[in-house]
Amino acid sequence: MSATASRTATVAGVEVPTDHYINGERVQSAQTFTTISPIDESVLAEVSRASVGDVDLAVQAAHDAFPAWAALGAVERGRYLHKLADLIDKNIEPLAQVECADMAMLLRSLRARVIARGALNYRNYADLAVAYEERDWHSKGTWNRVQRMPAGPAAVITPWNAPFMLSTWKTAPALAAGCTVVLKPAEWSPLSCSLLASLADEAGIPPGVFNVLQGIGAEAGAALVAHPLIRRVSFTGSTRAAREIGQSAARNITPFTAELGGKNPLIVFADADLDAAAAKAAGQYDDAGQVCLSGTRLLIEESVLDTFLEKFHAATDAHVLGDPREDATTVAPMIHPDHVARVAGFVDRARESGQRIVRGGQRGEGLFYEPTLIEPTGNDAEIVQNEVFGPVLTYQTFADEDEAIRLANSTNYGLSGIVYTSSMGRADRIGRAVRAGVVWVNTFLVRDLTAPFGGVGNSGIGREGGDYALDFYSDLKTLQILDGSVA
CATH class of the missing domain: 3.40.605.10 (Aldehyde Dehydrogenase; Chain A, domain 1)
Incomplete structure (x- = not known):
C-alpha cells in the first residue's frame, strides 16, 4: 500500500x-x-x-x-x-x-x-x-x-x-x-x-x-x-x-x-382509496424492488380483491423497463448478475413448489427482471417468508382486521408496514398492532429525519x-x- x-x-x-x-x-x-x-x-x-x-x-x-x-x-x-x-x-x-x-x-x-x-x-x-x-x-x-x-x-x-x-x-x-x-x-x-x-x-x-x-x-x-x-x-x-x-x-x-432487510406488508382495506393503493402497490417495483422498506406482501381485504387487482395490473402495465438515464424509464436493471440469479432462484422455486405466477416471473435482457406477482399456496411458502429484494410481490387476502394483523406479523421481519384505509380508528389500531419500525398510512417513504428508524x-x-x-x-x-x- x-x-x-x-x-x-x-x-x-x-x-x-x-x-x-x-x-x-x-x-x-x-x-x-x-x-x-x-x-x-x-x-x-x-x-x-x-x-x-x-x-x-x-x-x-x-x-x-x-x-x-x-x-x-x-x-x-x-x-x-x-x-x-x-x-x-x-x-x-x-x-x-x-x-x-x-x-x-x-x-x-x-x-x-x-x-x-x-x-x-x-x-x-x-x-x-x-x-x-x-x-x-x-x-x-x-x-x-x-x-x-x-x-x-x-x-x-x-x-x-x-x-x-x-x-x-x-x-x-x-x-x-x-x-x-x-x-x-x-x-x-x-x-x-x-x-x-x-x-x-x-x-x-x-x-x-x-x-x-x-x-x-x-x-x-x-x-x-x-x-x-x-x-x-x-x-x-x-x-x-x-x-x-x-x-x-x-x-x-x-x-x-x-x-x-424486510418482508413488509402493504395492507389494503375495503374502505381505502383503491386507485391510490393500487398505484402505490405497483410503485413497489421502483428501483427494481431493491428497497428494504418496500411493501412486498400485498394483503388485500377479500371483498375488494378483484377490483384491486384490476387497478394494480393497469398501474403495473404502465411501467417502462429501460435505461435509468431516460426520463421515461420507471424500472431499471438490477445491480449485478449474481443478484439477478438470486431473485430468479426465488421465483423458480416458487413456481416449482406450486405457487401461482400471476404475472412476470422471467428474466429480461441484460440485468432486467420482469415485475412479478405471485399468489402463494400458503403463508408458510418461502416466497412469503423470505426477503427477495427484487421486483417480486406476493398477494394474500384477509377477512377482517384480526386476520390482517396476523398475516402482517407472520414473518421474522419487522422493518416497515403500509396501510391503506379511510378510517382513523382503523389506522390507529393497525398502526399499533403491526410489529415494525415504521408504519405508513395512505403514504410511503415519507421520512422525518428526527424520528427513530430501524x-x-x-x-x-x-x-x-x-x-x-x-x-x-x-x-x-x-x-x-x-x-x-x-x-
Whole structure:
C-alpha cells in the first residue's frame, strides 16, 4: 500500500478516484476489484481492494484524529458539516451521474431528491448536535447532569442500494457527535462514496476524521469490525452478514447497530382509496424492488380483491423497463448478475413448489427482471417468508382486521408496514398492532429525519435518526455533585 497520486476512472464523464481515502490522502492497494455498470454490464473501474494492512492504517488514522475532533465541540464540527453539505448541493449532477452508472438508480430520482438528501443529512445532524440540551435534575441531595461523550472511531458499512445517501445518513450523526469514521461502501457500487471522500477533503475536514476504504466485505469489512480500536459499528445490509458482524463486534464489546432487510406488508382495506393503493402497490417495483422498506406482501381485504387487482395490473402495465438515464424509464436493471440469479432462484422455486405466477416471473435482457406477482399456496411458502429484494410481490387476502394483523406479523421481519384505509380508528389500531419500525398510512417513504428508524426481529437492532443516532455514537455519562459542596 502506498500514498500517491490517486488512480482515477472516467465514469459518466466524471473523474472518480479509485483508491482509498485515508488520513487525508489517496492510498493505493496492490490488488483491485472490478465494478461494472448494471446498465450494460460494462466495466466502470478497477478499484483498490483493501487488505488487512489498509484497514489498520485507516483505523489508526481515525484513532489518532479522534481526540482533536471530539474536542472541537458541536458548533465547530457543525461548520465543517455545513460546508460539506454545501459542496454536495453544488455537485448533485456529477454525483447523480456516477451513482446512476454504478448502481442504476433512476437518474431523475437521484437528481431530484436522493443526492440532495445527503446534504440534508449533514445539515440536520450538525444542527441537532448543536441544539442538544443536557438533562439536568435534582435528586437525593445532589445536582445531576447527563453528558454525551464522543465514543471514538466508528466503522460504517453501507449497502449497494442508494450508497451515497445511506453513507451520509450514517456518517453525519457519527461526525456530528464527535466520532471519527472509517466508511466501507459495498463493492458492487463504491464510486459515489469515493466522490464523497473528495468533497470531505474539499470541505477541510481534518485528516483522519473521515476515511473511506474500498474492499470486499468478507475481507476489509470483517477486519474493520473486528479491529480493537473501533468503538462503534453501524451496518446496513443482510441479516446473514449482520449476525457475523454482531458476533465480531461483541468480542470487543463494541456497540453495534444494524438496519437489515424486510418482508413488509402493504395492507389494503375495503374502505381505502383503491386507485391510490393500487398505484402505490405497483410503485413497489421502483428501483427494481431493491428497497428494504418496500411493501412486498400485498394483503388485500377479500371483498375488494378483484377490483384491486384490476387497478394494480393497469398501474403495473404502465411501467417502462429501460435505461435509468431516460426520463421515461420507471424500472431499471438490477445491480449485478449474481443478484439477478438470486431473485430468479426465488421465483423458480416458487413456481416449482406450486405457487401461482400471476404475472412476470422471467428474466429480461441484460440485468432486467420482469415485475412479478405471485399468489402463494400458503403463508408458510418461502416466497412469503423470505426477503427477495427484487421486483417480486406476493398477494394474500384477509377477512377482517384480526386476520390482517396476523398475516402482517407472520414473518421474522419487522422493518416497515403500509396501510391503506379511510378510517382513523382503523389506522390507529393497525398502526399499533403491526410489529415494525415504521408504519405508513395512505403514504410511503415519507421520512422525518428526527424520528427513530430501524427494525425489529430479523430487520435489525438499534435505531437511527435524530437524537437516537447521536446517542448511539456517544457514551452517556452522569455528572453528580453533592448539594452545597461546590461554590
